[in-house]
Amino acid sequence: MGIIETRGLTKKYGRITALSELDLTVEEGGIFGFVGPNGAGKTTTMRILATVLRPTAGEAWVAGHSVLTQRREVRRVIGYMPDFFGVYGDMKVWEYLDFFAACYEIPAGTRRRLTDELLELVDLSHRRDDYVDTLSRGMKQRLCLARALTHDPLVLILDEPASGLDPRARIEIRALLRELNAMGKTIFVSSHILADVEEICTHIGIIEAGQLVAAGTLAEMRQRIYTQHIVRVKLTSLVEEAQAWLAGHPAVLQVEQLTDNDGNMLRTTVAGDEESLVRLLRELIGAGFPVLAFYEETGKLEDVFIRLTKGIVS
């Protein structure tokens, strides 16, 4: 069982089905990127997992606790950051964290140290005594992330944590998520920014019209949609000979010489699975060609997303 599990999770708002029998598993220790078009059901799923919304049907568990019957236990193990959230502008930064720490029943004696540590983690120590209202959007996002960490949760459920942020703030949030993951937190994050998801996520789930279209590692999903591989081969010499040799190989569908990189690079389309690539490399070296590099050109998450979704909104 994954740290997050949903079985037949359904949510209806009147006639509209926001989520339809969603079966999802998020493994412990990873960063799971939840992507999909607007209105696909990402926020609904996250709100159900965060116990702020009840599903119409189905069940979900976080760290083995049911979101329907063990809500308090679920709240103890999750740190939730909604897509839109408010802050208490009339509170100081440390007071804000201290208040939420108290709401998580953390004793007063340890709150001061905890608040300082969290502020250091999100790089807001220098704004400790400032009013929350005076913080920039990116700083408020980081403060909200620190708030979600006050009770040291196992799982972070983050709905669009980088939305509306400038490039620098996005980079900071990405770095922070990586750091939190390295600290052992499982992160379930939704984002519209596919480049961010691609960069930091170990697993990806694509949702559309309330249904899970695909889930797995990015490599697995690429494998699922691509039946051929684009491989770049860099040689120190004998480039034309290698091109001719490859063109005659039965697994190679196409080969071209790239003009950049000193002209020593070949772009090859290879049919078959990863084993075919291993065989091809072995044979290429066996044929005496001086291979300097042999690597697969990765398809972007955007390509995977476009190939797997149809642009339907529930």
Next chain:
Amino acid sequence: MENTVQPKPRRRAESELNPVLVKELRGRMRGARAFIMLTLYLLLLGCSMLSIYSAYTNDNAGTDTTGLGQTTFYGLTLIELLTVAFLAPAFTAGAISGERERQTYELLRTTLLSARKLVYGKLLSALTYMFLFIIVAVPLESLAFIWGGVMVEELVLALVLLLVTALAFASVGLFFSSLMRSTHSSTVLSDITVLLLAVGLPILSIILLLPFAFETDISWTAEVALVYLMFLALSISPISAAIVTGSLIREEDTILYFWYSLSAHTHSTNRVPVPFPWIMYTLLWLAITAILLSVTISRVRAQEK
């Protein structure tokens, strides 16, 4: 075999102050606003006192100051009651709806903070501030003791009425705050309710019941029912409850109950005991408060759709 008894983990979190109370009080008392409000309130009371003093001394020239003491005390108590009746719901009408409007409600509800703690924290913070309003007026009220004519029991009853009013009317505001989506609607509904209960209902009840009071051909049972209904109607509003209690204390020289003489003599008993309005007011509003708070907590608890 060695028997070791594991000590129970101390539930420190429960012995700590309610975090919502701490947060609300911090926010409320920060800056000059709270103190400006208190100062304005004291100015209002001070001016009212001066007006009562000058009006009384113009009409009653003499050395007996007991009447002045009583008039001042009752005048100030009524102003305090009106202030508390209208301010208490104003302080709580945005308690829950404001969290929703600020988009902080979801954040709160995903913590371990229970619905009960959230509601009690909001209520207590409003009551603490209201308590300040009641306390700061005590030195002004104590001037009445210098002039004389006021008993300690009256001061205690005035405090009871003020505290019950603060608690009850703050609960009204909280209830509407959990019911309505916007603070504006919640405030409007709370104000209308307070106005109806404090002023409208007692006047309406008296208008409706008064014709029966002059009915000569009335049975004993009907007259007894009418008497209790009249006093119950007068006990709904803090203002009428205070006025009637004050005049009854003067007449009956007691504070708990009095014997009401009936006009219908057809029955062997021509007197019935009637509790003082402050008692009926306190019991009635404590019961209503308990119901309102329980509904508010249930609503907060059930607001996951």
